[in-house]
Each structure stands twice: as C-alpha cells, then as structure tokens.
Amino acid sequence: MHVLITGAAGGIGRVARRQLAGRYAVLRVLDRVELGPLGPGEEAVIADLADIAALEQAMAGIDCVVHLAGVAAEPESNAWPQVLAANIAGTHNVFEAARRAGVRRVVFASSHHAVGYHRRSQILTGAAVPRPDSYYGVSKVAGEALGRLYADKFGLSVVSLRIGVFRPRPLDIRHLSVWVSPRDMTELLRCSIEAPQLHYVVAYGMSANTRAIWDNREASVLGYRPVDNAEDYAAELLADGAPELEGAKPFHGGWYCAWDLGDHGLFID
Numbered sequence: 257m258h259v260l261i262t263g264a265a266g267g268i269g270r271v272a273r274r275q276l277a278g279r280y281a282v283l284r285v286l287d288r289v290e291l292g293p294l295g296p297g298e299e300a301v302i303a304d305l306a307d308i309a310a311l312e313q314a315m316a317g318i319d320c321v322v323h324l325a326g327v328a329a330e331p332e333s334n335a336w337p338q339v340l341a342a343n344i345a346g347t348h349n350v351f352e353a354a355r356r357a358g359v360r361r362v363v364f365a366s367s368h369h370a371v372g373y374h375r376r377s378q379i380l381t382g383a384a385v386p387r388p389d390s391y392y393g394v395s396k397v398a399g400e401a402l403g404r405l406y407a408d409k410f411g412l413s414v415v416s417l418r419i420g421v422f423r424p425r426p427l428d429i430r431h432l433s434v435w436v437s438p439r440d441m442t443e444l445l446r447c448s449i450e451a452p453q454l455h456y457v458v459a460y461g462m463s464a465n466t467r468a469i470w471d472n473r474e475a476s477v478l479g480y481r482p483v484d485n486a487e488d489y490a491a492e493l494l495a496d497g498a499p500e501l502e503g504a505k506p507f508h509g510g511w512y513c514a515w516d517l518g519d520h521g522l523f524i525d
C-alpha cells in the first residue's frame with residue numbers, strides 16, 4: 257500500500273512513523289515543518305494545508321491518507337482564526353485533494369472534544385450527536401461532516417477517529433477513562449488504513465480502559481484489539497488525589513468544558 261500521513265512531524269505522527277516503519281511500500285510524510293530523519297520507504301513533503309495543489313500532488317498514487325495535521329488543541333486565546341484555517345479549511349482541502357487524486361480512503365483524526373459536552377454518566381457510541389466543547393471541538397465536528405459528505409457524495413472510504421488523550425501514560429482521573437497509549441494509537445491507525453471495504457465509520461481512539469465511557473464497537477469492526485489499560489496506573493494516580501476542576505467533572509470533554517466561561521456559567525441541560 258501507498259500511504260500519506262499529514263502532520264507527520266507531530267506527536268502522533270512521529271510515533272506512528274516509527275512503529276509502522278517498513279510496513280508500507282511508500283509512506284509519504286507531509287508537514288509544514290521539517291520532518292526529521294526519514295525511515296524506510298518514507299518520502300518527505302513540506303506543504304501547508306492551505307495549498308490544495310500541493311496536497312493533490314502529494315496524494316498522487318496514494319491509497320490511503322491519514323490526516324493528522326492541524327491545530328491539535330484549543331489555543332489559549334484567539335482560537336477561531338487558527339482553527340478555522342487549519343482544521344476546517346485545511347481539512348476540506350485534504351478531502352477535496354483526495355477526491356481529485358483518486359485516493360481510496362481517508363482516516364481523519366477527529367477528537368472526543370467533538371462530543372465533549374455529553375455527560376460522563378452517558379456511555380457514548382460513534383452515533384452520539386455532536387456536542388462540541390470548544391472551537392477546536394467544532395472544527396472536529398466539521399471535519400467529520402466533511403468526511404461523511406465525501407463518503408456519501410463521492411464514494412471515498414472514510415474513518416473518523418475520535419481520539420481520546422494520547423500520552424505515554426494517563427495523567428489525571430479523566431485519563432483513566434479516555435487514555436490511548438502510543439502503541440494502541442498506532443494499531444488503531446494501522447487497522448483503519450488496512451480494514452477491508454468500508455463506507456464511513458466513527459470510532460474512538462482509546463485503550464482497553466476499565467473505566468471506559470465510550471462503547472467502541474465500531475473500532476472492533478475495524479479489527480482493533482487494544483492491549484493497554486489506563487487502570488494499570490490508577491493506584492499511583494489516585495494516591496496523588498488526581499484533582500479535577502469542579503466544572504470539568506460532569507463532562508466527557510473535561511477541562512475544555514470548564515474554562516473560558518466568562519459570565520455565562522456552564523450550559524447544563
């Protein structure tokens with residue numbers, strides 16, 4: 257297979273490149289910053305998501321695009337212009353370039369912040385309606401919608417991965433539910449790239465966490481069998497008290513729901 261990863265210089269991209277090294281005949285790696293030393297079969301492309309012609313060129317001969325590039329969190333202030341350009345316009349450019357280049361599948365790095373305002377008392381599946389907790393979350397809802405459009409209208413095969421929290425280890429109490437380990441994240445990407453025929457799938461990016469608050473049956477359909485469990489870190493974490501902001505506690509999105517409230521308070525249904 258010939259695979260292109262956007263955002264390949266970032267945290268998830270670097271780990272995935274290392275762990276997938278040599279697996280694909282071509283692993284084209286794209287970012288707007290330097291990509292570091294190239295692994296076996298890697299071809300580097302420096303391009304910005306704003307440059308649709310460069311994206312189309314980078315996708316020549318590619319079977320699957322893994323789209324990781326973008327603003328990967330809510331910036332502390334003035335978030336909208338950056339999020340709009342990179343995550344919404346940029347993701348449109350990725351899907352449109354994929355269509356023009358005849359790419360078969362796009363794997364889109366969405367986020368659980370697309371559904372962050374759902375209450376933790378509710379277990380979410382991939383069918384949960386959007387409840388974004390930030391402009392960043394709004395951009396992931398838009399990215400998922402673009403994926404759905406390009407699947408339904410143009411027949412692109414699309415996987416949207418609502419990634420939880422990708423870290424070497426869980427760092428707070430919420431992470432015990434939503435953590436995804438580096439090796440499980442790479443395995444989920446591999447399954448999403450290689451799963452046979454599918455139209456449009458939404459799955460969660462999480463490890464086999466005992467305290468899971470997501471029903472990840474759609475990831476199982478992709479063949480994903482996570483091996484790590486945040487619970488292995490629970491005793492150590494809880495010994496510290498693992499404090500959490502009061503306003504963060506009820507919601508899947510955690511502290512994204514609890515900051516920048518101004519005078520408006522929490523929106524509670």
Ligand SMILES: NC(=O)c1ccc[n+]([C@@H]2O[C@H](COP(=O)([O-])OP(=O)(O)OC[C@H]3O[C@@H](n4cnc5c(N)ncnc54)[C@H](O)[C@@H]3O)[C@@H](O)[C@H]2O)c1
Nearest residue numbers: 263265266267268288304305324325326328365367419422
């Ligand atoms: N890390 C997590 O816990 C997590 C959780 C949920 C979702 N995600 C999503 O997964 C993806 C990857 O996350 P990450 O942690 O590796 O992020 P990261 O910030 O480490 O990497 C993102 C990469 O995208 C590149 N990029 C940004 N804007 C670009 C542009 N306009 N053109 C080209 N390249 C651009 C950056 O240079 C960077 O290398 C993101 O889309 C993020 O929203 C990550």
